[in-house]
Amino acid sequence: MALDPQTLADGLASIEDYPANETIVIDGWADAWADYFEESTANGVAANTAPAAAITAFKAALVGISGDNTAEEAATMIKNACKAFWTAAIPTLAYTTTPSAAPGPYLTPPLFMLTPQAELDLVADIQEAFEDNASGFVAKEAALLAVAEAIDGEVQAGATFLDTTVPTPILYTVA
Numbered sequence: 001m002a003l004d005p006q007t008l009a010d011g012l013a014s015i016e017d018y019p020a021n022e023t024i025v026i027d028g029w030a031d032a033w034a035d036y037f038e039e040s041t042a043n044g045v046a047a048n049t050a051p052a053a054a055i056t057a058f059k060a061a062l063v064g065i066s067g068d069n070t071a072e073e074a075a076t077m078i079k080n081a082c083k084a085f086w087t088a089a090i091p092t093l094a095y096t097t098t099p100s101a102a103p104g105p106y107l108t109p110p111l112f113m114l115t116p117q118a119e120l121d122l123v124a125d126i127q128e129a130f131e132d133n134a135s136g137f138v139a140k141e142a143a144l145l146a147v148a149e150a151i152d153g154e155v156q157a158g159a160t161f162l163d164t165t166v167p168t169p170i171l172y173t174v175a
Contacts, residue, residue, distance in 0.1 A: 003036060003037070003040040003152055004036070004039060005036075005149045006145065007148075008033065009144045011028075011036065012029070012032045012144045013140065013141055013144050015028030022064075022066040026059050026062045026063070029062055029078075029081070030055050030059050033058055033085065034055055037050040037089075050085075051088065051089050051092045053088045053089075054084075054085045054086070055085070057081075057084035058082075061080040062077055062078070064077065071130035074126075075124075075125075076123050078147070078151070079119060079126070082122070082155055114155065118154045121154050122154040125150030125154065128146070129143045129146035130143065132146070
């Protein structure tokens with residue numbers, strides 16, 4: 001799936017300096033994420049609207065993001081939001097992106113997970129971008145692009161899709 005981290009960074013930059021109003025922050029992140037997803041392509045086919053349940057899961061994982069968090073805590077919330085989105089989205093996308101009229105090659109949709117190393121790397125990369133921005137090493141736009149590139153790179157590189165198809169048993173007839 002081709003996703004553009006600049007789209008995500010631009011959406012995040014439009015959030016008004018992370019006001020104390022958590023609803024604005026969470027909605028801003030969700031809107032940026034939805035745009036990021038909706039401008040993507042898979043096998044040359046444009047993505048549909050981000051699944052509502054996936055956006056709801058994404059938002060729920062960000063509750064508390066406006067609190068007095070360390071960079072690591074905020075990065076972990078963002079990682080959890082990414083995982084929540086894909087966990088909720090993949091079952092619906094597995095069917096809609098299959099070219100056949102049948103519900104796809106799965107008896108049940110695949111499950112999404114990030115490898116443990118990808119989870120650690122994602123949190124570390126986001127945390128570094130936040131800390132670099134807070135210490136004045138990088139401007140807000142550069143930090144947000146670093147966050148978007150971390151999400152884009154780690155989620156795509158570390159994603160594992162577990163095929164939940166139950167194998168068809170071989171039946172023997174005893175004579």
